[in-house]
Amino acid sequence: MIELRDVRKVFNEGQHNEYAALSGISLTIEPHRVTALRGPSGSGKTTLLTLIGCLARPTSGRVSLHGRDISGLPERFLTEIRRKTFGFVFQQFNLIKGMSALENIMLPAYPTGRPHKELKARAGSLLERLRLSHRGGAKVEWLSGGEQQRVAIARALINDPEVLIADEPTANLDTALAKEFLALLERFGEEGRTVILTSHDPLVVESAAVHRVVDMRDGQIVSE
C-alpha cells in the first residue's frame, strides 16, 4: 500500500518564479489495483508520480510504502527501492537509441548482478508476452510508436516490480494502439500488479481496466 500524507512540492522555492506543483495531497493507493490520475496539463499528475516512484522528494509531507517512509530515505536505499519496487514507463518512452530492443529491456537489470543468460531469457519472455519477439534485435529507433511503448513496458517489467508507474502512456499512440495498451493494462490488473498511471485520455480513464480514477486540478485532488 502506498500512502501520501499532506504532500507538497514546490519548485524554485524562494525564487521569483516559485511554483507549487502539489499542495497538501493525502492519498492512499491500494495494492493490486489500477489507479489513474486524471487532470489537465499542469494539474500535478506527473509530479505526483515522480514522488510516488521516488524520482523526486517532496517539499513537505511523507510518502510511505507498506508503512515504511520512503520520501526521507537516504539515496543509497532509494536506488534499491526504485530498482526493485517500481517499474517506470515514461511518456516519451526514454529508450536508448543505438541499442536493440532486447538490450534496452535488459538494461535496468544489469545493476542487480543477475546472470546475463537469465536476463536474456527473461527479456525474451517479456518480448514474447508483448508480441514483440520478432523485433528483439531491432534498434529501438527503427520501431513504431506502439512497438516502442511495448519495449518500454517490457523494460519496466524486467525486474518484476511490485508497482508499475506509467506517465501518459497513450499520449503518443493512435486509438488502435491505445486499445492494445488497455488490453495489456487489463492483463496487469488480472495478474494483481499495482499500476499507477496518469492520463487525460477518456479511452484510458473510462476503461474497465482502470479500477480507480483520482481527479486532480491545480496541484490538489478534487474528486475520486
Add this chain to the structure above:
Amino acid sequence: MIFQPAIIALLSASLVSVAMLLAAAPFAAQVIRHWDIASGSERQLRLERRTYLFSTLTVFVMATQLAALLLFVFNADKMSEMFVGAMCAVGTLNVNPYGFPALIAQMTVFFLAAAWLAINHIDTRAPDYPLVRVKYGALLALLPAVALVLGLQLEYFLNLEADVITSCCGSLFSEDTKGLSGDLAALPPVPAMAIFYVGMGAAIAIAAWHGLRRNAGYLVALASIAAFAVAIAGILAFVSLYIYEHPHHHCPFCILKPEYGHQGYLLYVPLFVATAAGIGAGAIQPFRGIASLREVVPRVSARLATVAATGFALVVVVATWMVLRSNLILLEG
C-alpha cells in the same frame, strides 16, 4: 619561510577545514535542535536533503586532516636543512615553542577525525539517520580542535626564524635526557623488545579476535591506543638503533630521512592507520543497540578491527625485518 609549498598546503588545508566546519556549524546546530524524523515538515525535509551536502563536506575536512598529519611530519623533516643545529624534524619542531604542540594537536585531530569518519560511515548505512544528532554534535566539538590546529600552525610557521640555533634530536632522545623521551631512550633493549612484542602481540590478538567474534569492540580501541604507545616506545628504545646501526641514536624522526631510505614511513603509516581503525572500532560501539544499526555496527567494527590487526602486524613484521637486516649487534649470543 612561510612560502614553502608544504607550509602553504598545510595552512590552506587547515584554513579550508576551519572555514568549512564554520559553514557547517549553523546547520549542525539546526539539526541538533530541530531534527525529527517522524515529521514531514518542510524544515525536516530540508534538513534531510542538506545532511548529504554537509556530511560530504565534513568527510572532506576529516580526510584532509588525515592527510595533513603526513604532510606536517614530512615538511618538518624536509625543513631541517634550513635551521642551524637541526638534523631532522625534531630540530625544526624545536625552533619555537609551537612546533611540538602543533604536531600533537594534529595527531589528536587525526584520531578524532578517524572516530568521526567511523561514526559517519555507520550512520550512512542505516535508512533512518540514527546518528545524525551525534555526528553533528561531534562536528561542533571538533571545530575548536581543528581551529586550535590552525592557530598552532600559524604561530609555528609565522614564527620560524632561520637564524635561531635549534637543538638536534640527540639532545631530546638520549639516555641522559630528563623526561619521558629520555626514560624511553634509556630502556635496556631486552625489556624494551619484550614490551614491544608482548604489547603488539596482545593488540593484534584482541583486534583479530574481534574481527572474528565481534564482541570486544571497546577493548580493541583501548588495545590500539596502548599499542600505539608501545610501538612508539619500541621505535625509540630499540628499532631506531637497529635502523641507524648506532647504539645511542634513538631519534624517532631521523628514520624518516632519505639517508635512511624513508624507512620510518613503513612503520608509521601502518601504525597510524591501525590505531585510527582500532579507535574507530571502539567509537561506534555505543550505537550497537540502535535497531537499524544492530547488524551494521558488528560488521563495520569487525572490518575496522581486521584493518587494525593487519596494520599492527605489519608494524611488527617491518620492525623485526629492520632489526634482522641491521649490522648492529645489541644483544650478545
